[in-house]
Amino acid sequence: MQNGLFEKACFRTAGDRGLLVEYGDVIDPAVNSKVRSMAIAIEDNPLKGVIEVIPTYRSLLMIYDPVLTVPAELQNLLETLEARLGDIKIPPPRTVEIPVCYGGEFGPDIDTVADANQLTVSEVIEMHCEPQYLIYMVGFTPGFPFLGGLSEKLHTPRLETPRTLVPEGSVGIANNQTGIYPIASPGGWQLIGRTPIKLFAPGRKNPFLYQAGDRIKFKPIDAEEYTRLFEKEAE
Amino acid sequence: MKVFTVLTPGGYTTIQDEGRYGYQQMGIPASGVLDAFAFHCANLLAANPENSAVMEITVMGPRLDILAPVDLAVTGADIKMTLNDQPVPTWTSFSVKPGDVLDIQQVKSGCRAYLAVSGGIDVPAVMGSRSTYVGANIGGYEGRALKAGDVIKCGQGKRQDRPRQMPVDLIPAYPPELTIRAIPGPQDDFFTEGLEVLFQSDFMVSTKADRMGYRLQGPKIKIREGMPKSIISEPTMPGGVQIPADEQPIILMVEQTVGGYAKIVTVISVDLPRVAQATPGDTIHFERVSLETAHALYQDQQKKMEELKNVLASR
Numbered sequence: 001m002q003n004g005l006f007e008k009a010c011f012r013t014a015g016d017r018g019l020l021v022e023y024g025d026v027i028d029p030a031v032n033s034k035v036r037s038m039a040i041a042i043e044d045n046p047l048k049g050v051i052e053v054i055p056t057y058r059s060l061l062m063i064y065d066p067v068l069t070v071p072a073e074l075q076n077l078l079e080t081l082e083a084r085l086g087d088i089k090i091p092p093p094r095t096v097e098i099p100v101c102y103g104g105e106f107g108p109d110i111d112t113v114a115d116a117n118q119l120t121v122s123e124v125i126e127m128h129c130e131p132q133y134l135i136y137m138v139g140f141t142p143g144f145p146f147l148g149g150l151s152e153k154l155h156t157p158r159l160e161t162p163r164t165l166v167p168e169g170s171v172g173i174a175n176n177q178t179g180i181y182p183i184a185s186p187g188g189w190q191l192i193g194r195t196p197i198k199l200f201a202p203g204r205k206n207p208f209l210y211q212a213g214d215r216i217k218f219k220p221i222d223a224e225e226y227t228r229l230f231e232k233e234a235e
Numbered sequence: 236m237k238v239f240t241v242l243t244p245g246g247y248t249t250i251q252d253e254g255r256y257g258y259q260q261m262g263i264p265a266s267g268v269l270d271a272f273a274f275h276c277a278n279l280l281a282a283n284p285e286n287s288a289v290m291e292i293t294v295m296g297p298r299l300d301i302l303a304p305v306d307l308a309v310t311g312a313d314i315k316m317t318l319n320d321q322p323v324p325t326w327t328s329f330s331v332k333p334g335d336v337l338d339i340q341q342v343k344s345g346c347r348a349y350l351a352v353s354g355g356i357d358v359p360a361v362m363g364s365r366s367t368y369v370g371a372n373i374g375g376y377e378g379r380a381l382k383a384g385d386v387i388k389c390g391q392g393k394r395q396d397r398p399r400q401m402p403v404d405l406i407p408a409y410p411p412e413l414t415i416r417a418i419p420g421p422q423d424d425f426f427t428e429g430l431e432v433l434f435q436s437d438f439m440v441s442t443k444a445d446r447m448g449y450r451l452q453g454p455k456i457k458i459r460e461g462m463p464k465s466i467i468s469e470p471t472m473p474g475g476v477q478i479p480a481d482e483q484p485i486i487l488m489v490e491q492t493v494g495g496y497a498k499i500v501t502v503i504s505v506d507l508p509r510v511a512q513a514t515p516g517d518t519i520h521f522e523r524v525s526l527e528t529a530h531a532l533y534q535d536q537q538k539k540m541e542e543l544k545n546v547l548a549s550r
Contacts, residue, residue: 015502016533057467059470
């Protein structure tokens with residue numbers, strides 16, 4: 001076992017239409033990269049009877065039609081595909097830049113994050129914009145990215161009382177995680193800024209801007225730029 | 236064409252079809268009807284294409300002003316309804332004309348009823364489906380449950396010369412005590428006595444039972460010594476029985492995409508409609524079956540639906 005990667009994938013029964021395939025047992029970029037590669041390989045080499053493939057931190061869920069296939073058959077096909085993985089071209093992950101207006105009314109908790117970590121607000125912004133965050137998984141709400149790579153110097157506990165409504169586009173921190181709320185929803189994360197970009201637009205040709213396995217880089221913008229981009233998105 | 240004005244919306248009435256597939260990896264749950272069997276039957280009775288959108292009615296039905304000459308059919312829960320104050324039966328199609336008032340009242344047994352309209356309910360498809368997902372305000376009628384004053388449209392359908400009727404022996408009963416079949420996994424290895432407790436006990440459906448999940452009450456299901464209390468978040472399936480920190484099972488339904496708790500068993504597909512018809516206070520007993528049995532039952536049901544299609548079309 002290397003970096004938490006299993007030598008052999010672990011298959012689990014998720015009911016009569018689901019097969020769960022685990023590639024490791026830790027949250028780790030190497031395991032997630034394997035999941036991503038397998039998801040792309042399946043997409044390019046469709047397996048008979050597979051309806052949907054859902055990649056997450058360290059596993060894939062395959063939803064299948066039991067009239068067309070059975071798990072034993074899928075397991076064989078998947079192991080064959082895995083053995084050929086070296087020959088399949090996997091495009092490199094994309095890095096998606098997300099502009100964020102930090103602090104002020106958009107980031108009401110930025111002082112809390114700064115104080116909790118003995119930093120200035122501009123240090124918080126600088127540190128938050130530094131990494132290329134890995135999107136381990138998307139879920140919870142449409143387009144909500146679970147990101148890895150937040151600097152330890154920014155870890156901050158959740159709010160004691162969650163907000164009943166976090167505005168769309170809010171960027172937050174909760175313990176060792178950072179993320180963006182693509183739609184308005186209740187939430188307990190410390191809000192440090194907001195993006196004017198629509199992360200989920202059901203009517204757009206591509207409703208989402210990224211997928212699991214891609215990376216996100218935050219770029220600080222001022223209020224004027226926020227307004228300009230917000231109006232452009234509304235068109 | 237406009238077909239209904241909603242006079243009163245009922246308990247929780249949404250537009251649904253089979254569901255929105257292919258987007259769970261982006262955090263969009265399938266949504267769609269909870270009782271797929273009753274849904275398919277409603278469309279068969281209204282002589283509709285298979286995946287036509289219907290109204291999913293919860294416990295209390297809507298009162299509708301009819302605006303067009305169409306055929307209707309209501310299936311699922313045993314529910315009282317009247318057309319211009321005269322009783323009309325469920326599981327049978329009937330014709331209506333402009334000016335009629337259909338009053339769908341309270342369920343007598345079961346939880347959800349399905350109203351199909353010849354031509355199907357016409358709302359814009361969002362990401363390939365007409366299903367309402369209230370959590371993200373998408374699909375259905377403006378992404379929400381129906382309200383008084385909403386005007387609902389339908390497509391162009393075929394009218395029938397005579398009613399289509401479901402064979403009586405094929406109409407499901409919805410008793411308050413149910414045996415639900417389930418397959419161990421995906422995390423059955425997290426439990427030892429927990430599995431025995433699950434299969435040997437009765438669980439009561441709590442008041443927290445909706446399209447996201449059915450919370451049950453009963454003996455505690457303990458995770459085995461030495462295993463973590465949560466798992467790395469992973470995708471969920473409808474029917475997955477999750478054991479959260481309070482050790483009380485939750486049967487996951489159609490509005491959930493990921494979860495971080497171990498799932499001890501998964502309800503088999505053919506029994507999910509029966510879970511969907513359970514109401515708070517009902518008793519659920521889990522019965523262990525193998526994957527092979529579940530697949531045989533699934534295929535058997537597909538065959539029966541094909542037969543039913545032919546029977547209803549010839550009536």
